Each structure stands twice: as structure tokens, then as C-alpha cells.
Amino acid sequence: MDQPITSAALRAIRRVLRAADQGGRKLASVTGLTPSQLLVLQEIEQRGETLPSAVAASLQFGQATVTNIVDRLEAAKLVTRERGTSDKRQVVLRITEQGRAVLENAPDLLHKRFKIGFNQLPAWEQAMILAGLERLGELLDAGEIDAAPLIDSGVIDRDLAPELRRQDRDTNR
Amino acid sequence: MDQPITSAALRAIRRVLRAADQGGRKLASVTGLTPSQLLVLQEIEQRGETLPSAVAASLQFGQATVTNIVDRLEAAKLVTRERGTSDKRQVVLRITEQGRAVLENAPDLLHKRFKIGFNQLPAWEQAMILAGLERLGELLDAGEIDAAPLIDSGVIDRDLAPELRRQDRDTNR
């Protein structure tokens, strides 16, 4: 059905995704910083001084999510929350020294693994990979997809599920 | 610090990751199948008849996680659970007709978006992207990384956090 090259590419993508995921998980267990937290932290560092809404927009997270994550970062003293002066509705986020230190010492593992290998590749190959990735990025976030043509074909019934589960299994023993 | 090309590549990777994530989330809201569920389902389909442990190993999930996900898939009747005959500790997973149908109708959006764009690219570019991706996959899951050199530099104190949070904010008003 698919071109072989297409599905090979898909497999490769999934592999990359999985690797990223795993790396993140491991990172979390070691540093106490989850991937999302790291992302937010990086975002804040890059911008120097931002608003939660900006972070949310850029990371495509909901505001609620950002609040949540910033809560943790603040508790860990990696980030500062301060009410805006001109517009008091706003909240200004700043990274702390500690935050910066964490970013230095805990480049996420994806980053790390990647860098190690990548730097060893010949330049042409680096260029090729980069070009491919960028193309891919374009493909993937090109415009909103219409998520229409997915008919109701056996969708999960969330309310029914829990009961069914236990019951089904018990009758099975 | 990093070569510019390295960090460009990293940005590109993150972009791809984010796109995948978003796509997955959207998919979930439409079909009721989350990305992980889809992965497990696909895995079961491919293998035709498997054990949870095999799925877990291949997807690099914990057993508990697989149990959890299979619970949902089973409740949705996309998958069948049956005790093994020769070894009764085992559980045999099979995809149902419905499950197959769902896989057909709900190729995940990543897949979909990707296919659309990808197929339109000239062959050489497809080849290039593929090569880049595969190289990347190798880089990323090359061997276990030693997650050692991450010193305790401002790690989150999980127990302290929740209290701090609320308190800090209240004093802030």
C-alpha cells in the first residue's frame, strides 16, 4: 500500500521518537527534571524574560500546563515568577543561576547522545541530515490537518471500560 | 558552544518531536485512541499473536504499562486476551476485526501528514530524508548511555514542592 520508502521512513521516525522518549525518561530519573520541564526551562532561558503565555504559545502547550510546570520549576528555584509592573496581570518568568547551571549540567540525553555521534560525522552527512530534518519539520507541521475522515469505528467507550475490564478478566479465571 | 549545525539539527529534531506529539494528541481526541494505544495495537497486529511481555520488550515499556494499555484495548474490543494453553501463565493477545479496522481508518496523523507530503517530494529528496533519519536512529539508540555525569545541581525536591508552591503564591498576592 505504502511505498516501501515511505514506510521505512516512518519506521525511522518512530525509532527516533522512541529514542527521544526513552532518553527523556532516563534523564528524569537522574536529574529530577522531566522533558517538559526542561523544554520550558530552555525556552525561558532563551528568551531571557518571558510571559507564561509566550512559552505556552511557542511550545504549543496550554496555559494550564505551563502554570503547572512553572510551579515545579519555581519550587525548585530554577525559575522566578514575578508580577509584571506595567501590566499587573502578567507574570514575568526569569531563569535563575541555578536554573542555568542545571541546563548546563543536564543537557538532555537526546541532546547529548546526538551531539556525540553527530559531531563525528563528516560534514556532508551532517548537512544531509539537517536538510532532511528540516524538510520533515515542514512536512509535519504544515497547516492544520483536517482530522475529519476518522469515522466512529470501534472507539473506546471510556465510561464502560473500567467495569468491563475487571469483570471480563474475572470470568476468565 | 555547539556547532551551529548541531544546534540547528537539534532544533529540527525537537520540532519533529513536537509535531508528532501534537498529532498524537489530536488523534486521540478524535479517535479515542492515544498514541501509545495505537503503538501497542500496531505491534499486536504485526506479530499476529503475541504475549504482553513481547510487546513490552519491543516497545520498551514496562509490563505494568502494557497491561494497562491492553486493558483499554480489550475493553474497546480491539484486542483479545486469552490465557495460553501450554503455559498458563502466559496471555495471548490477538487483534480483532474491529481492531484491524481501526488501524486502517486511523493511521495516526503523523503517518498521514507525513505520507501526504512525503510522497510529493522528488525521489532523491525522499532518499535523502530516509538516509538522514536512519543515521539518526542509529546515533540515538546507540548503546546505553551512562547517565552518570549529572551531578546534583539543584534537583527538584519532590516532597517539598507542593507546600512551597501554594504558600509562595499566596504570599504573592
Place this chain on the structure above:
DNA sequence: TCATTATTCTTCGGAAACCGAACTACAATA
């Protein structure tokens, strides 16, 4: 054969990521 050890899976409890909807301040506008 019986007891011990291993295995396969499930259950339980817990952290975190997300989100939408309701809500609170504050700002801007008419």
C-alpha cells in the same frame, strides 16, 4: 515427589503531563 526458585502477568499506588472550563485580577474600550 516436594520444596524452592523463576516466570508471567496483574494489581496497587504514585508522579507527572496534558487539557478544558470556571474563576480572579486587572486592562482597555465605549
Place this chain on the structure above:
DNA sequence: TATTGTAGTTCGGTTTCCGAAGAATAATGA
């Protein structure tokens, strides 16, 4: 001033993961 808009937060809910402990069954060895 009254209304409408905007920035963040809170609340409640779902899902993903995991580790540890448990139950059932197999395999092993004395």
C-alpha cells in the same frame, strides 16, 4: 462607569508510565 477582553491560576479529569508486591503457574533439583 459598565462592559468586554486578557493573563494566569485553580479544579477536576484522563492518560501514561513506572516500581513493588502479589497470584498463578512452571521448572528445577534434592
